[in-house]
Amino acid sequence: MNSPIPVEKLSHRQREITPTAFALYLVNQVRSRCQCYLVAALWVRWDSPYKALDGVECYDLHRNAYTYCGPYPVIAHPPCGPHGRYKAVSRQDRHAGYHALFLADLYGGVVEQPASSQLFRGGEVIRQHDFGHPSEKLTRLYWGEG
Helix, strand or coil, X not given: CCCXXXXXXXXXXXXXXXXXXXXXXXXXXXXXXHCCCCEEEECCCCCCHHHHCCCEEEECCCCCHHHCCCCXXXXXXXXXXXXXXXXXXXXXXXXXXXXXXXXXXXXXXXXXXXXXXXXXXXXXXXXXXXXXXXXXXXXXXXXXXX
C-alpha cells in the first residue's frame, strides 16, 4: 500500500469520501454486534459506497437523517466541522452529531468522527488508510448501546 498523503493536500471530496472497504467494515461490525442484517447509514454523501450495499438504508442530503425513526441500527457520519479543529468557523449543523449519538444509543450502531473531534471521548480509533483512503485519516468510532 502507498504511503499516506497528508490530508491538507487532498481536495474536499477526497477528505470526505468513505472508502468502500471501510463502509463494508462498519456494516459488518454493526450487523455482528446488533445481530441483524438491515442497517441505516445516516448523513452520507450522494455518492456514498453505502448506496451500493444490500441491506443498507441510506439517508443523504435529500433523505434527511433527522427523519430516521428506526428500527435498524445506524452507521452515522454526522458533519464533523462543528466538533473539529475549525469549529469556531464551521457552518455545519452542530445538532446532527448529538442526534447521531442519540440514535446509536437508541437503536444500536456506530457514530464516526475524525479522531480530533470533540463530539465524544474515548472509542475505537481506526486508520482509514488501512481501508484504502489516500490519507491516514484517523477516525474515532462511538459504539452505541442499542
